[in-house]
Amino acid sequence: MHYPLVLHSFSSDLKLYIPDPLFIKPTYERLCLNDSSTLFPFWAKVWPSAIALSSFLQQNIGLVNNKSVLEIGAGIGLPSFSVAQYAADLVITDYAANAVELMHKNIEHTGFKNIKAIVADWNLFPSSIVAEVVLLSDTNYAPSEFASLFKLIQDFIHKGATIIIASPERITASPFIEQLELYITQKDLINITYNGERASIGLFVLQQN
Template sequence: MMSLPQKPETYFFKDQRLEIYVPEEQAILDKYRNNKDDAYWAQVWPASIGLCLFLEQHTHLIRNKQILELAAGLGLPGLYAASFAKQITITDKEPLAEVFIKKSAQHLDLKNIITKTLNWKDATKEPLPEVLLLSDVNYEPAVFEELKQVLQFFLERQVTVMISTPQRLVAKPFIMELLPYSSLQWNCTVSLHQKETGVSVFVLK
C-alpha cells in the first residue's frame, strides 16, 4: 500500500526514547477533507502517551506477556510495550495506520511486533492475548455498546484489559459501566502541543 508523506516524531520516557513515524499534517487534511473522523488514527493523542506513562510505572503487568493493542492509531503504546512484552500484535482498522506502525517498528528494530489491519469487532477471532491495550477509544457514543461487548469477551476469558481515556464528559458513561471490573485506576496529566490533558488509565480484570 502507498504511504503518505511522513516525518519522525520523538517521545521521551524515563527508560526509552521512541522515534516513530507520523503522517504530514497537510497530507492528512488533503486525504480526509470529506471525512475528518477517519483521520483520528493519524496523530498521537494524550491518552496514548498517558498509557505509556502508566506502563512505565507498571512494567510487571506487561513483562513477558502476549499483548494485543486494538484501535492503535500510530501504535505508540504498543511500540513502547514491545521492549517488555514477549510478543505484541498492534492493530487498527485503517490500513494506512498499519503501514506507519510497521515502519516505526522497523525503525526501532523491534522484532517481536506483529502488525495487522483489524476492526476491533473482529478481535474476538484473534489468538487470545494475556493483555489487551486500548487508548482513547471511547469518544463516540454510537460505538460504546459494540466496544463494551468486545471488552466483555476478553474479560470473561481472564484477559487483563488496560484502557486509557482522556477525562472528557462524553467518555464518562462508558467508563462508569466498566468500573465493576476495575482493579486499578491511575491518573496523570499529559502535556502535548502546549495543552494539558487529564488522562485516566483503568486496569480491568
C-alpha cells in the same frame, strides 16, 4: 502512505515515524478533493491518552512483562512500541490501513522482532487473536461504538485477560467507564501536557473478579 512523515523522539531510546502534524490537515483536504469520502485520519495524531498510557505502563511494567500484549484501535501504536522490549509478543491493530502501514514502517525502523501489526475493526474483531493484556487508548470517543467495544472488552476479560484503558476526562466517555466499574481493580489520573495541549487522562486496569 499519503501523509508526510517525520522521525519523532518520544524518549532517549524510542524514536518513531509519525505523520507531520503541520501537514495532516492540508494533506487530508487535498485527498478530499479527489475523493469526498476520504475519512479524516484520527489515527495520525499522537493523542494525550497514548502518552499517558505509555507513561503508566513504564511505571507499572510488571503488567506487561513477558506477556502477550494486544493494542486495539492503536493509531500510531505508541503504547505498544514503548513496552516492546518487555513484552513477550505484541499485536497492534487499527481499522485504518494507513495506520497499519505506518506501524509496519516503525516495526522495521525499531528492529523489534516480537511485534505484528494487523488491520482489524473492533466491531468485527477476529476471534483468533488472543492476549494476556489488552491496551486501549482513547477508544471510547463515540457513543455509537460503545456497545460493540464493551462486548469485546468483556470477551477478553472473561478469557482471563487484563485490560488497561486510558480515557480522557470527557463527558461522552464517562458512561462507558461506568459500565466497566465492576471490573476495575486499579485506577489512576495522569495530567499530560504535549505539544501545548493539556489533558487529564484516567487510567483503568480491569480484570475478572
